[in-house]
Amino acid sequence: MGKPTGFLEIARHEHGYAPIAERITHFRDFVAPLAEPAVREQASRCMDCGIPYCHRGCPVHNIIPDWNDLVYRGNWREALEVLHSTNNFPEFTGRICPAPCEASCTLNFNDSPVTIKDIECAIIDRGWAEGWVQPQIAAHRTGKRVAVIGSGPAGLACAQQLARAGHAVVVFEKSDSIGGLLRYGIPDFKLETRFIDRRLAQMRAEGVEFRPNSDVGVDIPARALLVEFDAVVLAGGAEKPRDLNAPGRELRGIHFAMDFLSQQNRRVAGQKITAAEILANGKDVVVIGGGDTGSDCVGTSIRQSARSVTQLEIMPKPPVHENKLLTWPNWPLKLRTSSSHEEGCERDWAVATKQFLGQDGQVQSIQIVRLEWRASNGRQTMVEVPGSEFEIKADLVLLAMGFVHPIHEGMLQDLGVTLDSRGNVAASTDDYQTSVNKIFTAGDMRRGQSLVVWAIREGRQCARAVDEYLMGSSELPV
Numbered sequence: 001m002g003k004p005t006g007f008l009e010i011a012r013h014e015h016g017y018a019p020i021a022e023r024i025t026h027f028r029d030f031v032a033p034l035a036e037p038a039v040r041e042q043a044s045r046c047m048d049c050g051i052p053y054c055h056r057g058c059p060v061h062n063i064i065p066d067w068n069d070l071v072y073r074g075n076w077r078e079a080l081e082v083l084h085s086t087n088n089f090p091e092f093t094g095r096i097c098p099a100p101c102e103a104s105c106t107l108n109f110n111d112s113p114v115t116i117k118d119i120e121c122a123i124i125d126r127g128w129a130e131g132w133v134q135p136q137i138a139a140h141r142t143g144k145r146v147a148v149i150g151s152g153p154a155g156l157a158c159a160q161q162l163a164r165a166g167h168a169v170v171v172f173e174k175s176d177s178i179g180g181l182l183r184y185g186i187p188d189f190k191l192e193t194r195f196i197d198r199r200l201a202q203m204r205a206e207g208v209e210f211r212p213n214s215d216v217g218v219d220i221p222a223r224a225l226l227v228e229f230d231a232v233v234l235a236g237g238a239e240k241p242r243d244l245n246a247p248g249r250e251l252r253g254i255h256f257a258m259d260f261l262s263q264q265n266r267r268v269a270g271q272k273i274t275a276a277e278i279l280a281n282g283k284d285v286v287v288i289g290g291g292d293t294g295s296d297c298v299g300t301s302i303r304q305s306a307r308s309v310t311q312l313e314i315m316p317k318p319p320v321h322e323n324k325l326l327t328w329p330n331w332p333l334k335l336r337t338s339s340s341h342e343e344g345c346e347r348d349w350a351v352a353t354k355q356f357l358g359q360d361g362q363v364q365s366i367q368i369v370r371l372e373w374r375a376s377n378g379r380q381t382m383v384e385v386p387g388s389e390f391e392i393k394a395d396l397v398l399l400a401m402g403f404v405h406p407i408h409e410g411m412l413q414d415l416g417v418t419l420d421s422r423g424n425v426a427a428s429t430d431d432y433q434t435s436v437n438k439i440f441t442a443g444d445m446r447r448g449q450s451l452v453v454w455a456i457r458e459g460r461q462c463a464r465a466v467d468e469y470l471m472g473s474s475e476l477p478v
Contacts, residue, residue: 003072006044012112013042020343024302027188027268030339031095034115039122042115043071049106053329054116057104059457060086060093064101064116071119080127083120085477088157088456091128091195094121096186097453098292104329111321128198135205138166144470147172147229149216149411152180153452154443155235156203157459158466161476163206165467170229171208174215177269180237182452184262187296189303193269217411231438231466234425235459236411238444242401244288248356253363257293257400264300280306284393286366287311288353289400292338297398299340310346310392314382316373317349352382354389356397365391403449415439424448432462433469440466 003009016032017023023030034042046068054064063082070079083090094117105113127133144167148159151173159169177183179196200210216222225232241256243249260278267273280301287297290313301309322332341347354367370388373380405423406412412425418435420426425434425441432440442462443455460477467474 003044004048006041006072007047007107007114010041010045012045012107012115013038014115015118017339023189024343027264027303029095029192030189033122033125034118036122036126039119040072040074043068043119045107046072046114047106053104053106054101054114057329057331058101059451059454060460061457062086062101062120064114067123068114068116068119071123076123076126077130077132079123080132083123087453088160088460089153089199090120090124091199092153092182092191093453093456094118094124095191095195097451100331100453103331109324109328133202135202136164137206138164140166141168142166142471144168144230145170145228146231146233146466146470147225148233148235149225150180150234150236150443150445151178151210151212152235152237152443152455153182154237154445154455154459154462155180155233156182156199157456158233158235158442158463159208159459160203160206161460161463162466163203163208165463165471165474165476167467167470169208171210172214172216172220173210173212174218176212176271178210178212184265185258185293186265187261187300188265188268189299190296193265215410217409217414222411222414226438229438230470231440233462233466234411234415234417234434234439234441234445235443235462236406236445238403238405238424238449239407240404240423241399242404244353244399244401246353246355248358248363251356251358251363252361253358253395254356254397255399257287257289257297257398260398261293261296261300264304278396280304280309280396282307283395285309285396285398286392286394287398287400289313289402290315290347290349291400291402293402294398294400295338295340297400298345299338299343301396301398302340302343302345306396308346308393309344310348310394311341312351312353312368313347313349314352314371315349350382352384356394357391363394363397366394366397367391403444405448406445417441422448429458429461430465431469432458432465440469 018030052065067079067082099117101116102113107113146167148155148171163169281304285301285306287294318335320335322334350371351368357365370385371382418426427441442458464474464476
């Protein structure tokens, strides 16, 4: 693959970033991509490893060695075709995916995997710049109608595949704009909405109809869709946030992370904020939760001119370097520092919130206790460290502890679909069918909170399952 000796001769080199002092003054993309010669050079590092574990690490099974080789040889358009054969939206994954493929790369044994994510992004950006990304309009129409509820990555991937199979697809979205968490959950400095809008334009040209401001189960009777459509796909996501029921939770200034993030995305888009505004400017901000959503809260708070930002995590601080002999080619647990963390943030691990403290109904500080994690019967359990309580100032608290399951009230209750033990819509990856005839589900609504790349995979596979259900067979890729 690529240059046979490339991995021996060329060191790993990633994209750069705009200086911190510059990028925190705006909400635009601040990545400095590699120049074309550097991308081709990095692609040449893909070695003939025999078993490309990157396929296994990538949820959509991108054919990574093939497009690395094509980029190295300058065959960019063919590389784009290979990339699009497994991934509907590489401009999204090339920007916001954590790149499990790179963790699985054979060269990661030496901590220098191929820059797969950068190469992927370079391929699709070149494709858009050259005008190679065009609508793929179905040659024949089947006469079948499919409703897709939810316009996040799972819903969009499913809708695009079904439209290309010749079905009439209508996407219902409860928000006023299409995109789901891509538009209202991920900050613009990580994924600008122009990347979403140009892909939506392609999908409209392919025949997909979008209906925003359509809250199925509230504005639209859910069961009415079963009469109007031949199949219905539930792709609404896992939107029920995990709460923290500590004393003082009712104080003002304590908010769920997604409420905070979506407001800022609306500001950037020039939209009116109808709810009470959540702003970090001049405040001591505490983010509870150490994942990607918490990191997004950190970057957004810094750009809103917070006085200070602290991120708390209940789990112990992970090691800086994983033990490759124990973890590779799986996704390792190790310390990860995002670009937002680098912009100015205090981080603390193995701590839990005891209570929120405030005055006149407004939060002012948090009482924290340190934890000790112990192994018991093969499981890790946490024990409070006696006498370790302390307080930190907090004018604004953002709860970023993940999501537990989709919202049950409304649509899911009306449809009567069976839920699994975790509260997600029950369906297998064999046919993605729910317990109710004609109804399918994919993405976070089925599997629980996960990555955008997993949502794209499930949307594609669900589309094939729907196509088989409607037509008896399918030529859509798995």
